[in-house]
Amino acid sequence: MDSLLSVCDIKEEVSYIIDLAIKIKAGEAEDKPLKGKTLAMIFQKSSTRTRVSFDVGMYQLGGRGIFLSSNDLQMGRGEPILDTAKVLSRFVDGIMIRAIEHRDVVELAKYSEVPVISGLTNLEHPCQALADMLTIKEHFGSFENKKICFVGDGNNVCNSLLLIAPLLGMDMSVACPKGYEPDEDILKIANEYANENNTEITISDDIDVVLSNVDVVYTDVWVSMGDEAEKAQREKDLAPYQVNQQLMDIANEGAIFMHCLPAVRGQEVSADVIDGSQSVIYDQAENRLHAQKAVLYHYLKD
Template identity: 85%
Template sequence: MDSLLSICDIKEDVLNIIDLACDIKADKKEEKPLEGKTLAMIFQKSSTRTRVSFDVGMYQLGGRAIFLSSNDLQMGRGEPISDTARVLSRFVDGIMIRAIEHDDVIELAKYSDVPVISGLTNLEHPCQVLADVLTIKEHFGSFENKKICFAGDGNNVCNSLLLIAPLLGMDMSVACPKGYEPNEDILKIAQEYAKENNTEIVISDNLNVALDNVDVVYTDVWVSMGDEAEKAQREIDLAPFQVNQELMNLANDGAIFMHCLPAVRGQEVSAEVIDGPQSVIYDQAENRLHAQKAVLYYYLKD
């Protein structure tokens, strides 16, 4: 059963899904393509954008979504993930899971007879970056000759951006302190994609190097759920990589600022930037709905 656990799973179909999202946003698709379909939504981690966008997306496509927190499931009390997958597969047409461990999502998909869509894990956030690149396409018109820089902690969003950027013909850099680099295995795959698509990936702790010829500056929170014990040290280490106006000035004229939200103004980004004219964060947030409707259509349509 095909599932979306990683950008690698849609390597050949990324452009088709983005085009589908554009059509859905422009209301060019049939009105209720998922009528009669049900999506189970499992949340091990709290969420605003993921929960609302999937719920509303299913409703607008004619289906329905069922919210299931870990407290609502026997899985939260020790039931094997394999049993949960097999049982839910008898009830629903698809499963979206926002999980802590990526391996849990892999196991869920292994035993599921319906598509499984990752709403986030500690390793990747594929649905988020589909919304991100949809926003980039809308703003610039195409991906050609565009470069994105992720500044800060090389986290799950950074990992997924590294995978999707070369597939769309974009260069990418990561500006981060030593010890905060993206996942090594993800980076190796991304570098292979970059070689195949004649694009470039740069990882650097030098802001001048990382921000050279950049059209999109992206950041995320420094302290994600689960990292609270490291909060003080992370704030010290990542402080030089705050996206403020001085850093934005290193990027190209006309560069845009992106953040997947929630944001901590005054930490990873200054209020001047996130609330300023270069910020597209609310377009980006809205596009979670349209990108996820495309994913739902792609995986759940007959």
């Protein structure tokens, strides 16, 4: 059963899904293509954008989303993932899960008889990456000769961006302090994709180096859910990597600022940048809906 757990799962379909999202957003796609379909939405982590966008997306496509907190499921009381996957597969047409551990999503997909879509794990956030690339294409018209730089903690969002950027012909750089680099296995695959598509990936703790010739500056919170015990150390280590106007001025003229939200103004990004004219964060947030509608169409349409 095909599922979306990683950007790697849509290596050949990335451009198609983004173009489909553009059609859906423009109202040019089939009306109510998922009529009668049902999506189970499992949340082990709290959410605003993921929950609302998938729920609204299913409704607008003619189907229905069912919110399931991990506290509402027997899985939260120790039921094996195998049993949850097998049973839900008898009730619904697809499963979206926002999970803590990536391995749990992999196991769920292994035993599920319906498509499983990752709404985030500690390793990747593929749906966010699709929405981000949709936003970049809308803003610039294409990905050609464009470069994105992720600044800060090389987290799950950074991992998915590293995989998707080269597939679309974009160069990517990551500015992070030592010890905060992206996942090694993800980086290895990303470099393979870059070699296949004649693009470049750069990882460095030197902000000036990685922001050279950049069109998109992207950051995320320094303290993600689950990292609260490291809060003080993370804030100290990442303080030099705040995205402020001085840093934005290093990027190309016309560069945009992106953030997957929620954001902490005055920490990973200054208020004048996130609320300024270069920021596209609300377009980016809206595009979660359109990108995920394209994903739902792709995986759940008969």
